[in-house]
Amino acid sequence: MKKGKVIIFSAPSGSGKSTLVRYLMSKDDSFTFSISATSRPPRGEERNGVEYFFFSPEEFREKIAAGEFVEYEEVYKDRFYGTLKSQVEAQLEKNNILFDVDVKGGCSLKNYYGDRALFIFVQAPSVDELRNRLVGRGDTSPEEMEKRLAKAEYEMTFAQRADVVIVNDSLEKAQAELLEIVNKFLSE
Ligand code: ADP
Ligand code: 5GP
Numbered sequence: 133m134k135k136g137k138v139i140i141f142s143a144p145s146g147s148g149k150s151t152l153v154r155y156l157m158s159k160d161d162s163f164t165f166s167i168s169a170t171s172r173p174p175r176g177e178e179r180n181g182v183e184y185f186f187f188s189p190e191e192f193r194e195k196i197a198a199g200e201f202v203e204y205e206e207v208y209k210d211r212f213y214g215t216l217k218s219q220v221e222a223q224l225e226k227n228n229i230l231f232d233v234d235v236k237g238g239c240s241l242k243n244y245y246g247d248r249a250l251f252i253f254v255q256a257p258s259v260d261e262l263r264n265r266l267v268g269r270g271d272t273s274p275e276e277m278e279k280r281l282a283k284a285e286y287e288m289t290f291a292q293r294a295d296v297v298i299v300n301d302s303l304e305k306a307q308a309e310l311l312e313i314v315n316k317f318l319s320e
Pocket of ligand 1 (some may be wrong): 143144145146147148149150151152156265266268269300301302304306
């Protein structure tokens with residue numbers, strides 16, 4: 133029997149998933165972050181093998197054909213993202229794992245891991261606020277940003293599929309809520 137528990141974070145881009153994942157990892161060292169593969173180029177200071185494994189779309193398609201993913205999605209056109217089996221299988225023998233995935237990936241992982249997983253949906257107060265946050269983050273081109281915002285309302289409808297919804301309005305409040313929810317889940 134595998135040991136680790138699984139926490140899945142999903143939300144529209146800009147909601148604050150990465151911020152909350154980083155916070156949780158700083159507070160609880162029992163978690164390993166699942167490094168996904170993607171066919172998008174690195175953004176800002178991102179490094180291969182740290183935030184993501186970066187591949188060309190062709191390389192990504194070869195890995196799909198070779199059955200190397202637990203799940204993958206074409207989240208935006210020609211922008212593939214996926215969870216590599218090689219990343220999670222060994223880790224879960226000894227650690228808890230955190231996933232930051234799109235809403236469909238979140239549903240797939242929840243189906244796959246069942247009660248061993250907690251599916252957390254991070255909700256920003258509004259689409260306008262998502263825009264403000266993406267602009268504030270300063271690493272997304274206007275074209276890329278529009279693609280992300282165009283999908284946000286649809287993605288928000290997935291909140292009902294999650295085990296819990298954390299509203300990330302006040303960051304401090306969301307962080308406190310997150311710790312409480314995760315501690316309860318880990319103690320069950
Ligand atoms: P995601 O990973 O969901 O795309 P990020 O964690 O990168 O989102 O957050 C997007 C931007 O919003 C970042 O610049 C982050 O610092 C900021 N941010 C996160 N949470 C809040 C919050 N509660 N209030 C205001 N800004 C926030
Ligand atoms: P970003 O380009 O902002 O890093 O990520 C874009 C979207 O892809 C986010 O919603 C993020 O959670 C999602 N994502 C990242 N990795 C994966 C993955 O392995 N699988 C799936 N399905 N989505 C992912």
